[in-house]
Amino acid sequence: MSKKTGLTRRSVLAGAAAMPLAATMAPHVAKAKAEMMGVGATRFNRMKLGNFEVTTLLVGTRTVENPQSIFGMNVSGAEFADASAAANIPTDAAQFFFTPTVVNTGNELVLFDTGLSPESITGALEAAGYSADQIDTVVITHMHGDHVGGVAGEGGVTFGNARHVTGRVEYDAWAATDGNKAFEGKIRPNAERFDMIEDGADVAGGITAVGAFGHTPGHMAYRIESEGQQLVIAADFANHYVWSLAYPDWEVKFDRDKAAAAATRRKMLDMLAADRIPFIGYHMPWPAVGYVEKHDGGYKYAPASYQLMLG
Structure with a gap:
């Protein structure tokens, strides 16, 4: 008499568990193929500073070998x-960011620097919800082409x-110097539109000029203050978060007076670190907002997280 054989539920489950996963699944067929979009970033970053709104604008990036x-x-x-390896950045290329800033005081809309071209600055402004005709005051920190490129165009x-x-x-330094094409093309033809100010002057309520000479002869930073909170529009006192800020005595090609620029970096870094004031650096990694910390007898860049996002 033959023995009757049967399958129990337990034996079926055990057998399925022993099978390769692929054998138990239907083949997946992709419904669509997404195109590579390329590296991208937002065009603006808006923060609160007391009663002010501060918006950084990304008008362009550039990779330099x-x-x-x-x-x-x-x-x-x-x-x-060695310094690059410690910061986990390559030595064969640098990424430059170009970051004008808009400050809305509630009474005025103030733009600091104008980027690379009229098209790039107006495009970034529109992405942030502003139009060129809303700007009440344009502040030029210094006369390098990547800061004055949007002052004027063919129209x-x-x-x-x-x-x-x-x-x-x-202004006076570049007016007496040959060779600055940006100044000659964008600034000198429109000189009658400019108010000339000194170190310590107030541009608007809560906005004060701070001399930071060296990168250019009259390079200016600006202190922004509202309801006891402060921020510095630092422009180009340091052009890289490691190779300039962390090593303030390293010479930078674009600094016209290299000794004065190094002294200014140390002065600015000491002030920002001691008072824990956030700053916007025109070429800092997007969104270009951070702090300075004392580190191993020197300085370290600390990107802002959400400190200025709480409204």
Whole structure:
């Protein structure tokens, strides 16, 4: 008499568990193929500072090869490489960011620097919800082309309703110097639109000029203050968060007076670190807002997280 064989529920489950996963699943067929979009970022970042709104604008980025031809020109390749490795950044390329800033005081809309071109600055402004004709005041921190490129185009000035402000020392220095194409093309033809100010001048309520000479002859930073809170529009006192800020004595190609620029960096870094004031650096990693910390006898850049996002 033959023995009767049967399958129990337990034996079926055990057998299924022993089978390869692929054998138990139907083949997956992709419904669509997504195109590679490329590296991207937002165009604006808006924060609160007391009763003010502060908006950084990303008007462009640029990758530059051989960064030691720009930063750390007075140190060895080995020292540059060691500092880069410690910061986990490559030595063969640098990423530049170009970041104008809008401050809404509640009474005025103040734009600091105008980026690379009229198209780039107006496009970033529109992404942030502003139009060029809403700008009340345009402040130029210094006369390098990536800061004045949007002042004017073929159709005339970009911000026709705005008064324009810059430092007298900066303007006079470039007016007496040949070779600055940006100044000759964008600033000198529109000189009558500019108010010339000195270190310590008030641009608007809560906005004060701070001399930070060296990068250019009359380079200015600006202190923003509302309801006891402060922030510094630092422009180009440090052009990289490691190779300039963390090593303030390293020479930078774009600094016109390298000794004065290094002294200014130390002065600014000491002030920002001691008072724990956040700053916006024109070329800092997007969204360009951070703090300075004392670190191993030097300085360290600390990106802001949500400190200024709480309204």
